Amino acid sequence: MTTSTDAERPGLIEARPVRHPWRWVAVAAIAVIIAMMINSFVTNARWDFGFAAQIMIQQPVIDGLIRGTILGTVGAMLLGVSLGIVIAIMRLSDNPVLHGVASVYTWFFRAIPRYVLLVVIGSGIGFLYNTLDVGVPFGQQIASLFGLSSHLTFGVIPVNAYTGTIVGGILGLGLSEAAYMAEIARAGILSVDKGQSEAAQALGMPEGKSMLRIILPQAMRVIVPPTGNETIAMVKDTSLLIAIPVIAELNYQTGAIANRVFRIMGGLVASTVWYLLVCSVLMVGQFYLERHFGRGFGQKKPKNKRFARGAGMGGA
Amino acid sequence: MPASAEDASTNGSKNGKTAGARDDMPLVHAVNVMKSFHENQVLKGIDLDVHKGQVVCLLGPSGSGKTTFLRCINQLETIDGGRIWVDGDLMGYEDRDGTLYRLKSKVIAAQRREIGMVFQRFNLFPHKTTLENIMEAPIQVKGEKKEQARERAMTLLERVGLADKPAAYPSQLSGGQQQRVAIARALAMQPKLMLFDEPTSALDPELVGEVLAVMRELANDGTTMIVVTHEMSFAREVADHVVFMDGGVVVEQGDPKSVINNPQHARTKSFLSRMQAEPQAVEHVPASLEDAIIAVEIPRPGGELSIPVEHPPEEDE
Numbered sequence: 001m002t003t004s005t006d007a008e009r010p011g012l013i014e015a016r017p018v019r020h021p022w023r024w025v026a027v028a029a030i031a032v033i034i035a036m037m038i039n040s041f042v043t044n045a046r047w048d049f050g051f052a053a054q055i056m057i058q059q060p061v062i063d064g065l066i067r068g069t070i071l072g073t074v075g076a077m078l079l080g081v082s083l084g085i086v087i088a089i090m091r092l093s094d095n096p097v098l099h100g101v102a103s104v105y106t107w108f109f110r111a112i113p114r115y116v117l118l119v120v121i122g123s124g125i126g127f128l129y130n131t132l133d134v135g136v137p138f139g140q141q142i143a144s145l146f147g148l149s150s151h152l153t154f155g156v157i158p159v160n161a162y163t164g165t166i167v168g169g170i171l172g173l174g175l176s177e178a179a180y181m182a183e184i185a186r187a188g189i190l191s192v193d194k195g196q197s198e199a200a201q202a203l204g205m206p207e208g209k210s211m212l213r214i215i216l217p218q219a220m221r222v223i224v225p226p227t228g229n230e231t232i233a234m235v236k237d238t239s240l241l242i243a244i245p246v247i248a249e250l251n252y253q254t255g256a257i258a259n260r261v262f263r264i265m266g267g268l269v270a271s272t273v274w275y276l277l278v279c280s281v282l283m284v285g286q287f288y289l290e291r292h293f294g295r296g297f298g299q300k301k302p303k304n305k306r307f308a309r310g311a312g313m314g315g316a
Numbered sequence: 317m318p319a320s321a322e323d324a325s326t327n328g329s330k331n332g333k334t335a336g337a338r339d340d341m342p343l344v345h346a347v348n349v350m351k352s353f354h355e356n357q358v359l360k361g362i363d364l365d366v367h368k369g370q371v372v373c374l375l376g377p378s379g380s381g382k383t384t385f386l387r388c389i390n391q392l393e394t395i396d397g398g399r400i401w402v403d404g405d406l407m408g409y410e411d412r413d414g415t416l417y418r419l420k421s422k423v424i425a426a427q428r429r430e431i432g433m434v435f436q437r438f439n440l441f442p443h444k445t446t447l448e449n450i451m452e453a454p455i456q457v458k459g460e461k462k463e464q465a466r467e468r469a470m471t472l473l474e475r476v477g478l479a480d481k482p483a484a485y486p487s488q489l490s491g492g493q494q495q496r497v498a499i500a501r502a503l504a505m506q507p508k509l510m511l512f513d514e515p516t517s518a519l520d521p522e523l524v525g526e527v528l529a530v531m532r533e534l535a536n537d538g539t540t541m542i543v544v545t546h547e548m549s550f551a552r553e554v555a556d557h558v559v560f561m562d563g564g565v566v567v568e569q570g571d572p573k574s575v576i577n578n579p580q581h582a583r584t585k586s587f588l589s590r591m592q593a594e595p596q597a598v599e600h601v602p603a604s605l606e607d608a609i610i611a612v613e614i615p616r617p618g619g620e621l622s623i624p625v626e627h628p629p630e631e632d633e
Binding site: 193195196199206207214217293295 | 390392421422425426427428429430431432433435437439440441442443444445452453456457485486487501502505
């Protein structure tokens, strides 16, 4: 159906594109600013890049990065995501008690600054409870009242042995994270069409299985992008572990070395670059996660390619 | 006490002390089913019997309660009054000496396993391929072996004419193909009863024929089916029994020819004349899936697209 032979009918379009002069102005302005920044990096020796590079590869820094920052992030996010999903499901439950507990949890842990929470866990809990006795509530009082020999206690957890370590840090960051993750997971679960759970029900699938195999995998599509955000925020929040205090942590270790020789900038640059690197790796991981949970939704590959090629022909 | 009170059609759920399962009971035995949403009573005492192998069509204007009634049968809605038995099992409750005890959700899930359902909007699992959609319930619910489930899923895909699409995701299929997968998914559980909730209402007209053809083949194989539909051709040609509902009650029921061609009730008459005034997606239900698909894919030169299937006159059972 070519129309080139027919002079009456309009043919292929070869129009002039819209001009964007202000784009060039913006490009020029940004180029000047970037040149100024590079100039300052290169000429201002106080940045101390060489020393920063040395700090980055010191053994205590690498240790802090792995055992504090990365382990802390992974642990806190594992706790936060799993507990968050449980709280989201509780929040959506018909059971008023579960619903209420979940709401209070979210309210409480969203209201407390992470730094304060970590201090409370690191110092306060150990002061309040030297050991955690697991048993019947008021068991000791009941036992003395009736003159029982048992204290109705089944096990003892030495709290002080943990609260001052990375375990306490992971607990604090994870509990706090769960409150945010609960809201994200709730939004994800609500985003799944009601027909999906009905279809699962109609096939005779029990509720738990329908949640695990049908609803949550689809909710993940909505849950993953903000969870990536949360993970990246968590990497940075591990610098709060010093409130526990946990010193095997990236920012403390770089600072410790820099402070010892009074070259503070070097330490700050070293930790900044490490945080940039870790977050970049996480963003790549997020891309693959999103692709995994996005399967079956939207783009059919071949069709897209065809559209892309068609558009390319017209545009060029 | 367990008198045969099934015939009682008066309102009031107190008189429902009916006996439990009986051997001569139809596959579906619904008595005085009532359902309200808030203040709005949608079902006002529906009685319906469906025997094994029967195809029953529920007709009626929208808002008449036919979809709600269908959803009550497999307990996607809980009923407020009356009783529903499927294959002798009282749905949702246990009757111990006249006192009803609500069943646990696990037992209700087990009851639903015997009933397949096909939805208006297909409701396929979008994150799973066609084959995975069909295999999901047999493996996860019945605990079937993966190879066995896969084998039967492939057989079912062949039966609905989609043997070449096992790896496709639902978003890559047309509406008609998706609905055929949904039928295969329901059949994979080998249900005693199939429920169809307006299975062709969400389809483009040229895709209606292929779904109806699959349903006709199921009916010919002796599947017990309850179908809520607006396709009069299907009701006329495939159903054994049609039920006309309006305002939450059964207005008229009986043999399809007598109800559709010679309605007795004024409301049935006005509904049917309105239906006949509207253009129908298919004039006749295609005799087989091949007919339906060929008719769609090869438009006749010079003629408009239609689904012209030579069809034997009525009474082909």
